Amino acid sequence: xxxxxxxxxxxxxxxxxxxxxxxxxxxxxxxxxxxxxxxxxxxxxxxxxxxxxxxxxxxxxxxxxxxxxxxxxxxxxxxxxxxxxxxxxxxxxxxxxxxxxxxxxxxxxxxxxxxxxxxxxxxxxxxxxxxxxxxxxxxxxxxxxxxxxxxxxxxxxxxxxxxxxxxxxxxxxxxxxxxxxxxxxxxxxxxxxxxxxxxxxxxxxxxxxxxxxxxxxxxxxxxxxxxxxxxxxxxxxxxxxxxxxxxxxxxxxxxxxxxxxxxxxxxxxxxxxxxxxxxxxxxxxxxxxxxxxxxxxxxxxxxxxxxxxxxxxxxxxxxxxxxxxxxxxxxxxxxxxxxxxxxxxxxxxxxxxxxxxxxxxxxxxxxxxxxxxxxxxxxxxxxxxxxxxxxxxxxxxxxxxxxxxxxxxxxxxxxxxxxxxxxxxxxxxxxxxxxxxxxxx
Numbered sequence: 442x443x444x445x446x447x448x449x450x451x452x453x454x455x456x457x458x459x460x461x462x463x464x465x466x467x468x469x470x471x472x473x474x475x476x477x478x479x480x481x482x483x484x485x486x487x488x489x490x491x492x493x494x495x496x497x498x499x500x501x502x503x504x505x506x507x508x509x510x511x512x513x514x515x516x517x518x519x520x521x522x523x524x525x526x527x528x529x530x531x532x533x534x535x536x537x538x539x540x541x542x543x544x545x546x547x548x549x550x551x552x553x554x555x556x557x558x559x560x561x562x563x564x565x566x567x568x569x570x571x572x573x574x575x576x577x578x579x580x581x582x583x584x585x586x587x588x589x590x591x592x593x594x595x596x597x598x599x600x601x602x603x604x605x606x607x608x609x610x611x612x613x614x615x616x617x618x619x620x621x622x623x624x625x626x627x628x629x630x631x632x633x634x635x636x637x638x639x640x641x642x643x644x645x646x647x648x649x650x651x652x653x654x655x656x657x658x659x660x661x662x663x664x665x666x667x668x669x670x671x672x673x674x675x676x677x678x679x680x681x682x683x684x685x686x687x688x689x690x691x692x693x694x695x696x697x698x699x700x701x702x703x704x705x706x707x708x709x710x711x712x713x714x715x716x717x718x719x720x721x722x723x724x725x726x727x728x729x730x731x732x733x734x735x736x737x738x739x740x741x742x743x744x745x746x747x748x749x750x751x752x753x754x755x756x757x758x759x760x761x762x763x764x765x766x767x768x769x770x771x772x773x774x775x776x777x778x779x780x781x782x783x784x785x786x787x788x789x790x791x792x793x794x795x796x797x798x799x800x801x802x803x804x805x806x807x808x809x810x811x812x813x814x815x816x817x818x819x820x821x822x823x824x825x826x827x828x829x830x831x832x833x834x835x836x837x838x839x840x841x842x843x844x845x846x847x848x849x850x851x852x853x854x855x856x857x858x859x860x861x862x863x864x865x866x867x868x869x870x871x872x873x874x875x876x877x878x879x880x881x882x
Contacts, residue, residue, distance in 0.1 A: 450562060450759040451530050453562050453820070454468055454870075455578055456474070456617065457811075458700060460852045462488065463831075466817075466819075466879065466880070467481035467482075467483065467484070467829075467831070467879050468481045468482050468483075469830065470482065470831070470832050473779070473835070475596070476486075476835045476836065477834075477838070477856060477865065477867065478832050478833075478834050478835075478838070478840070478854075478856060478867065478869075479832060479833045479834070479835065480831075480832050480869065481596075481831070481832075483627040483869035483871060483872045483873065484632075484869060484870070484872070485869070485872070486854075486867045486868060486869045487867065487868050487870075488865050488866075488867050489526070489569055489571075489576070489578055489622060489853075489865075489866045489867060489868055490508055490512070490521060490567070490569055490578065490581060490865065490866045491509040491863050491865050492507075492508050492509070492511070492512065492547055492582070492863045492865070492882055493507050493508065493510060493547040493727075493862075493863050494507075494508070494733060494863060495507070495508040495581055496508065496581065496781075497549075497581040497582060497583045498580070498581070498582055498583065498741040499549065499552045499582075499583045499586065500551050500568075500582050500583065500584050500628075500629055500755055501552035501554075501583075501584075501585075501586060501629065502554075503551040503651060504552070506511075506549045506583065507517070507547045507566065507731065508528040508547065508565070508581065509546075509548050509549050509563075509565055509583070510530065510532060510543070510546040510547045510548065510863065510864050511530050511531040511532050511543070511546065511857055511864050512528050512529070512530060512531075512567075512841070512842065512855035512856075512857065512864045512865065512866050513528070513530065513531040513591060513592060513593065513594075513660045513841045513842050513855055513857065514529040514591070514592070514593045514594030514604075514605075514739055514841070514842040514855070515526065515527065515528050515529075515594075515842040515853045515854070515866065516594055516595075516596050516601060516626075516853060517844060517846065517853065518570075518602075518626045519847075520570075520626075520627075521841075522570075522573065523570055523571060523573065523623070524570075524571045524573065525568050525569070525570060525571070526568070526569040526571055526801070526848060526853060526866070527566055527567070527568050527569075527594075527602050527624070527626055528549070528566065528567050528568075528569065528586075528591075528855065528866055529564070529566060529591035529592070529604060529842070530563075530564060530565045530566070530567065530591060531562035531564070531565060531590060531591050531592060531607075532546060532548050532562075532564055532565070532590065532591075533562070533589065533590045533608070534548075534560075534561075534562045534563040534589070536610065536612065536776075537612075538611055538612055538770055539611045539612065539772050540590075540608070540800045542777040543563065545860075546860075548565075548588075549563075549565050549583055549586055550563070551586050551587035552583070552587075553586065553587055553790060555874055556632060557587065558617065558631075558633055559588050559589070559617060559618075559631065560587065560588070560589045560610060560613065560617040561587045561617075562587060562588055562589035562590070562610070562618065562619040563589070564587075564588035564589045564591040564604075564606065565583055565584075565585060565586045565587075565588065565591075566583070566585040566588070566591070566624060566629065567581065567582065567583050567584070568573055568581075568582045568583070568584045568602060568626070568629075569581055569582075569866065570582065575846050575850070575851045575868065576710065576851065576868045578836070580663050581609060582756035583719070584624075584626075584628070584629030585604075585622075585624055585629040585631055585648075585866055586751040588604060588606060588622060588631070589606045589608045589609070589610065589619075589628060590606055590608050590618070591604050591605065591606060591607070591763050592606070592607040592643050592658065593605055593643050593644035593724075593725055593783060593841075593842070594640065594644070594842075595645050595646065595647070597674075597676075599621070599671045599674055599777075600626070601623050601625060601655060602623070602624040602625075602626050603621055603622070603623055603624070603626060603634075603645060603676075604621065604622045604623075604624055604631075604844065605621055605642035605644055605645070606619050606620050606621070606622070606642055607642055607643060607658055607698040608641050608659070609639065609641065609643050616639060616702065618705060619639040619640060619641065619642070619687060620633050620634065620635070620637070620639060620642070620678075621633075621634040621637040621642055621645065621655075621809065622634065623676060625666065625717040626791065631737040631812075632677065633677070634676045635670045635677060635678070635701055636668060636670065636671075636676065636677055636681060636701055637653070637666075637667070637677045637679075637681065637701070638655070638681050638699070638702075638704045639665060639701065639702055639703065639704075640659070640663070640666075640700040641657055641658050641659040641660075641663070642655065642657070642658075643655075643656040643657070643658035643687060643723065643724050643725065643726070644656055644725050644726050644727075645668070645738045646727050646728045647728060648728060648738070648740060648760045648761070649682045649722040649738050649760070649761075649794050650760055650761035651669070651670070651673060652667050652668060652669045652670075652760070652761070653667070653669075654666070654667055654668075654726055654740050654742075654757075654760075655667070655668060655726070656720075656721060656723035656724060656725070656726050656742060657705070658722055658723060658724055660722060660747070661703065661715075661720075661721065661747065662714075662716040662719045662721070663715050663716040663718075663719050663720065663723060664683040664684055664704070664705065664708055664713075664715055664718070664719045664720075664723050665683070665684040665686070665693075665719070665720060665723055665742070666681060666682065666683055666684065666699075666704060667681070667682045667684065667695055668680070668681050668684070668855075673827050674737075677777065679779070680697065680701060681697060681698060681699045681701050681704055682695040682696060682697035683695070683696045683697055683699055683705075683707070683708040683713070684696070684718075684719075684765065685708075685713045686718055686719065686720070686767065686854075687718070691766060691767050691768060692764055692765065692766050692868075693718075693764065693765045693766075694763060694764055695764075696708060696711060696713060696767070699859075710877055712766055712802075717817055720742075720755075720757065721744060721745070721746050721747050721750060721752075722744065722746060722747055722752070723742060723743070723744055723745075723747035723772045724742070724743040724744070724745045724781065724782045724783070724784075724797075725742070725743045725781075725782055725783045725785075725795075726740055726741070726742040726743075727740065727741055727784055727785060727786060728740055728741075729741075729786075730786040730788075730789075730790035730792070730820070735874045739756055739757060739758045739760065740756065740760065740782060741754065741755065741756050741757075741758050741770065741786075741792065742754075742755045742756075742757065743755075743781035743782055743783075743784055743794065744781070745780050745781060745782055745797065746765045746773060746779075746780065750773075751773035751774055751775045751777060751778075751780065751806075752773040752780055752781050753769050753770075753771060753772050753773050753781070754769070754770040754771040754773075754778075754781055754784070754794060754818070755767055755769060756768050757767070758870065759761065770792075770818065770823050770824075771794075771818060771823070771824060771828065772824075772825060772827050773825075773838040774808075774825060775802075775806045775807040775808040777793060777808055777816075777825055778790060778796065778814070778825060778828055778878055779796065779798070779802070779806070779809060780796050780797050780798045780799075780802060780815050781794050781795070781796060781797075782795050782839075782841070783795040783797075783840070783841050783842060783843055784794065784843070785843040785844060785845065787845050787849050787876050787877055787880075788845070788848075788849055788877065789820055789877040789880065789881065790820035790821065790874070791817055791818070791819050791820050791877070791880045792817065792818040793816075793817055793852070794815070794817070794818065795813070795815055795839075795840040795841060795842055795843060796813040796814050796815070796816075796839075796840070797810075797813060797839050797841075798813055798837070800837075803837060804809065811837065812833050812834060812837065813833070813834050813837065813838065813840060813844075814830060814831075814832065814833050814834070815830075815831045815832040815833075815834075815840050816828045816829065816830060816831060817829045817831045817875045817880065819880045834856065836858065837859070837860050838857065838862070839856070839858075840854055840855070840856060840857075841854070841855045841856075841857055842854060842855040845876060848875060849875040849876045849877050850871070850874075850875040850876070851868050851869065851870055852869040852870075853866065853867070853868055853869075853875055854867050854868075854869060855865070865866060
């Protein structure tokens with residue numbers, strides 16, 4: 442993804458896993474007069490924050506800034522009489538010889554007064570302090586600065602925030618970028634999780650066996666990884682394995698332990714080429730439906746694909762042993778779902794899938810209609826024929842960071858935009874219920 446929010450102890454809603462027919466689904470998206478997101482009739486949204494136009498206060502320095510651009514991941518934490526919505530800002534400092542696409546965007550420089558081991562980049566984490574209604578913003582705070590190119594995120598069972606750095610700096614001899622960082626949502630304190638490896642991190646998912654599954658979104662074929670911590674709640678050290686996946690048998694074998702400083706090269710040196718044994722642009726990855734990514738017996742992953750390959754949605758099972766089994770939940774098609782990126786289950790098991798097309802797609806794959814869409818695969822169903830179009834975004838905006846409130850009545854979403862537009866965090870609600878009912882019989 443170029444360019445996930447948890448309320449503690451989210452309740453699993455036990456509903457029948459029955460596939461929804463297209464006739465039962467919400468109607469088609471209706472044009473939004475404010476040109477942010479087109480939603481079905483009966484749905485609406487409120488803007489929680491707009492980059493550059495809102496101000497935010499750094500908890501590290503006390504200084505006030507314009508809100509940074511490129512909102513991405515969102516994770517919601519219960520904080521007593523208020524809630525905290527943590528959001529990434531996917532910004533790359535335009536250093537000489539590196540990516541220059543974020544030059545001129547609103548950002549906040551490193552505010553820590555001590556060397557905290559990060560790259561002093563433009564990536565930061567904001568905290569929207571919300572009233573218990575989930576949509577009233579009480580304060581806007583910036584709790585962590587100095588990270589790099591933050592992409593998707595995850596939450597631990599002990600309620601900390603995992604920030605993923607995508608595309609390490611090209612010139613970084615001290616290896617200060619390209620890591621997963623564990624963030625305390627209360628203080629913003631950061632901890633580098635070296636054992637999870639240095640590569641282009643998109644996201645990770647936690648499984649019931651205590652291991653973590655990680656995607657590498659470098660942009661070409663790369664490997665899926667598994668991290669087994671030495672101690673359950675200490676993610677700084679452990680063993681990292683790469684998946685050699687055989688698409689003929691749809692099974693994979695874990696290779697390693699690998700060198701966490703360069704696991705990709707380690708896999709190649711062992712005779713495994715990612716073009717044969719890997720996945721092309723592995724993107725979002727989440728735990729089993731209803732687990733909010735903090736446990737479960739299966740994981741779901743988006744493979745975005747590249748070129749003429751529109752990508753697909755995978756499900757992996759038989760976790761916990763030396764092998765893993767995979768199956769394709771949805772095969773991509775440029776005329777429908779393509780370039781799947783972020784994804785999120787609601788508690789009933791409906792899978793919301795976000796698209797992320799490049800400019801090359803918009804120019805060369807006219808079937809996309811020049812837009813990014815949000816699709817739903819209803820609970821208990823498989824295959825593209827069962828997909829339901831939930832939303833479309835104008836101006837080539839990208840939907841990122843989906844997460845549901847504890848009662849499934851709010852879908853938090855980041856809307857990334859390129860100049861002259863600004864990115865936003867929005868809260869989507871349904872007039873007469875929650876995000877479970879439309880997909881339930």
